[in-house]
Amino acid sequence: MSDPGPLVAAAFDVLPSTAAILDSTGDIVRTNETWRWFGRENDGPTDVVCGHGNYLEVCDASDDPVAAEAAAGIRALLEGDESTVSFEYPCHSPGTKRWFTMQATAFEHGGERYVLVVHADITERRLAEERVAAQAERMESFAGMLSHDLRNPLSVALAEVSHLADVTDGSAHESLHSSLERMSTIIDDALVLASADDVDETRACSLETLTRAAWSHVETSGSALEVRGSETVDVDPDLVGHLFENLFRNAIEHGTRPGTERESDEPGVTVRVGTLEDGFYVEDDGPGIPPETRDHVFESGYSTVEEGSGYGLHIVDRVARAHGWSVSVGASEDGGARFEITGATHERTDADASATAP
Numbered sequence: 001m002s003d004p005g006p007l008v009a010a011a012f013d014v015l016p017s018t019a020a021i022l023d024s025t026g027d028i029v030r031t032n033e034t035w036r037w038f039g040r041e042n043d044g045p046t047d048v049v050c051g052h053g054n055y056l057e058v059c060d061a062s063d064d065p066v067a068a069e070a071a072a073g074i075r076a077l078l079e080g081d082e083s084t085v086s087f088e089y090p091c092h093s094p095g096t097k098r099w100f101t102m103q104a105t106a107f108e109h110g111g112e113r114y115v116l117v118v119h120a121d122i123t124e125r126r127l128a129e130e131r132v133a134a135q136a137e138r139m140e141s142f143a144g145m146l147s148h149d150l151r152n153p154l155s156v157a158l159a160e161v162s163h164l165a166d167v168t169d170g171s172a173h174e175s176l177h178s179s180l181e182r183m184s185t186i187i188d189d190a191l192v193l194a195s196a197d198d199v200d201e202t203r204a205c206s207l208e209t210l211t212r213a214a215w216s217h218v219e220t221s222g223s224a225l226e227v228r229g230s231e232t233v234d235v236d237p238d239l240v241g242h243l244f245e246n247l248f249r250n251a252i253e254h255g256t257r258p259g260t261e262r263e264s265d266e267p268g269v270t271v272r273v274g275t276l277e278d279g280f281y282v283e284d285d286g287p288g289i290p291p292e293t294r295d296h297v298f299e300s301g302y303s304t305v306e307e308g309s310g311y312g313l314h315i316v317d318r319v320a321r322a323h324g325w326s327v328s329v330g331a332s333e334d335g336g337a338r339f340e341i342t343g344a345t346h347e348r349t350d351a352d353a354s355a356t357a358p
Contacts, residue, residue: 015118087101202236211273235344
């Protein structure tokens with residue numbers, strides 16, 4: 001192989017990954033300094049460490065399946081069956097876990113075929129993946145504990161309190177019942193948060209169908225839902241159901257103007273759902289969210305009502321992010337809250353429609 005020149009040789013030497021160039025027979029014709037340093041530090045074969053010898057013969061002499069895979073890939077490149085070969089493999093030392101990726105690329109030079117072999121250290125990425133997997137396992141265990149070990153006895157306690165309220169002065173147990181209900185809400189929200197990042201599969205769903213299904217799962221307290229538009233969106237319907245439920249609960253729970261109380265026979269807020277050019281919105285005609293608190297409403301545990309869990313809008317943000325969307329909050333034309341979810345693609349299924357659900 002012709003001399004690449006001092007500048008190119010110097011640049012090749014300072015590459016952070018180990019690199020070698022093989023000729024059409026598998027002989028090593030050039031290595032960089034990182035290759036030679038790594039070989040010396042790990043007691044590699046002398047010829048290979050020094051940038052000599054035949055790389056394929058060294059691989060063939062090894063009983064390591066990684067070496068066999070490398071040799072097979074390089075031969076495929078030299079024979080013209082492939083242009084690039086890449087795979088990951090472990091290369092642990094006695095006291096350290098290490099992983100590398102080998103990428104080999106064929107190229108022509110001076111009428112001859114060569115292969116550039118690069119081994120890059122991917123240990124930090126693999127360790128991060130292991131930490132994420134361990135965290136996911138812990139979250140799954142935590143979700144199981146919430147679902148069974150806590151929810152079941154809590155259901156029993158709620159039933160007992162309801163029974164006591166039936167046979168005694170019900171008002172004496174209101175605070176206990178309220179506390180148990182709040183615990184149940186927190187458990188439900190925590191279960192959603194444990195899976196809010198897992199979008200395994202999406203499908204096209206009608207925005208109206210999604211919103212009306214979510215509305216049916218919420219205590220509406222005399223509020224009304226208006227759906228404007230009939231588009232479909234690509235979603236994980238279960239997760240997006242939680243997004244809408246929490247936005248609806250937020251509107252209803254905060255639907256009374258500060259300093260006033262709504263009578264039981266007074267109508268609640270009107271919640272409107274409609275489409276944007278690249279997403280959708282949920283807004284209401286309630287008191288709205290003050291500008292100074294809008295930056296905090298998506299934080300975990302943030303709530304302005306005593307009975308709130310503080311996780312509702314955090315769930316909204318997590319579900320949106322899991323789908324690759326963005327969520328923001330502002331004011332509606334009525335002065336209420338308006339949440340815009342952008343980045344969601346949709347298709348119109350028929351003419352715009354507007355309907356109201358009690």
